[in-house]
Amino acid sequence: MSELYQKLEKIVSKNCISDNLYIRHAYSRTVDPVLQGVPDIVIRPTDAREVSEILKVANDENIAVISRGGGDCEFGGSKPIGDSGIVLDLKGMNNVLNLDQENLIVTVEAGISWGKLNDYLCNFGLYTGCLGPGSGLTASVGGGISHQSVGGGGCAKYGSCTNQLVSLEVVLPTGEIIETGSQANKYSKLPFNRFGNGPDFASLFCGDNGIFGVKTQVSLQVFPKPPFANYKTFLMPRKSEEISAKIFTEFRLKGIDVYDSMYFMDLLVRVGTEKGIFPLWENLKRKRGTMFYTVEANTEIELEEKVKQLDKIFLQNKAEELG
Numbered sequence: 554m555s556e557l558y559q560k561l562e563k564i565v566s567k568n569c570i571s572d573n574l575y576i577r578h579a580y581s582r583t584v585d586p587v588l589q590g591v592p593d594i595v596i597r598p599t600d601a602r603e604v605s606e607i608l609k610v611a612n613d614e615n616i617a618v619i620s621r622g623g624g625d626c627e628f629g630g631s632k633p634i635g636d637s638g639i640v641l642d643l644k645g646m647n648n649v650l651n652l653d654q655e656n657l658i659v660t661v662e663a664g665i666s667w668g669k670l671n672d673y674l675c676n677f678g679l680y681t682g683c684l685g686p687g688s689g690l691t692a693s694v695g696g697g698i699s700h701q702s703v704g705g706g707g708c709a710k711y712g713s714c715t716n717q718l719v720s721l722e723v724v725l726p727t728g729e730i731i732e733t734g735s736q737a738n739k740y741s742k743l744p745f746n747r748f749g750n751g752p753d754f755a756s757l758f759c760g761d762n763g764i765f766g767v768k769t770q771v772s773l774q775v776f777p778k779p780p781f782a783n784y785k786t787f788l789m790p791r792k793s794e795e796i797s798a799k800i801f802t803e804f805r806l807k808g809i810d811v812y813d814s815m816y817f818m819d820l821l822v823r824v825g826t827e828k829g830i831f832p833l834w835e836n837l838k839r840k841r842g843t844m845f846y847t848v849e850a851n852t853e854i855e856l857e858e859k860v861k862q863l864d865k866i867f868l869q870n871k872a873e874e875l876g
């Protein structure tokens with residue numbers, strides 16, 4: 554057993570640390586199967602204090618620490634480069650800590666998945682607006698903030714998941730624990746404001762891939778989920794890249810708050826259906842680009858009106874409704 558292991562095992566409980574070959578190999582890969590390197594140790598902290606102690610030891614020993622949330626990064630960010638390092642598995646920190654229903658802010662441990670968080674919020678008729686990445690059933694909130702994730706739904710209306718960030722608790726590489734936004738003020742009981750307390754330090758950690766520190770707590774704005782929604786897909790005319798961009802612009806010019814919309818270019822539809830990725834489109838006679846929208850509303854009449862306006866935009870641009 555290495556000296557490093559002996560120091561680290563004093564910080565976490567026995568079943569939260571391993572240098573077992575099989576465990577280390579399991580953590581040498583993520584959703585991306587390429588082998589970049591095998592870590593020396595895998596450790597699963599349960600709070601910021603443990604993370605801080607681990608980083609202090611790693612600093613003393615001059616050894617790399619790789620934060621890992623859901624391990625859904627396709628570009629190797631959450632696994633070691635070379636046979637060395639400590640993988641810090643944050644999935645043990647996956648609790649909702651507080652839901653402030655007056656200010657509509659939820660505070661969670663950074664390892665919670667977007668799926669688990671939104672499951673919890675729907676009990677209160679709430680959601681996170683942008684639902685994080687498309688991998689959100691397993692990807693973590695901390696990973697999403699570290700990647701500026703968009704794509705799991707809601708980004709047309711709410712922006713990237715970092716747009717609704719209120720405050721962070723971060724353990725810096727030195728082991729120091731800091732808080733951002735209103736939480737940097739020691740008299741503030743609960744997070745309520747990201748901006749207006751001096752520079753926006755939270756933004757330093759958005760999209761940092763975990764390089765600037767380990768996120769341990771995240772506070773996000775949450776929103777009431779509108780009770781009505783509709784969804785439609787259209788077959789686009791030939792060579793529709795520019796037309797799709799025009800349609801996106803028209804949504805904005807008409808002031809329609811589309812919840813989500815995505816364009817799939819001709820090539821993607823053709824290759825995707827050939828490979829069985831889009832089975833619903835197999836019967837399409839013409840494998841052209843497709844585009845969908847999702848729209849929400851507070852009343853049925855409001856929804857009908859929005860759908861009417863959106864359909865008009867698509868039809869005027871020679872798209873055909875698929876359903």
Ligand SMILES: Cc1cc2nc3c(=O)[nH]c(=O)nc-3n(C[C@H](O)[C@H](O)[C@H](O)COP(=O)(O)OP(=O)(O)OC[C@H]3O[C@@H](n4cnc5c(N)ncnc54)[C@H](O)[C@@H]3O)c2cc1C
Nearest residue numbers: 622623624625626630686687693695696697699704763768
């Ligand atoms: C099927 C699929 C669909 C996807 N769809 C999308 C999409 O729609 N939009 C999109 O943007 N991406 C998408 N992705 C990519 C990826 O899933 C997301 O970027 C996701 O946010 C990563 O979260 P994670 O918890 O899995 O992070 P990980 O892969 O574990 O880590 C990602 C990076 O963040 C760092 N990190 C993780 N947690 C922390 C933390 N607590 N503190 C500090 N650093 C941390 C890691 O070191 C790493 O550099 C998709 C991936 C898959 C496999």
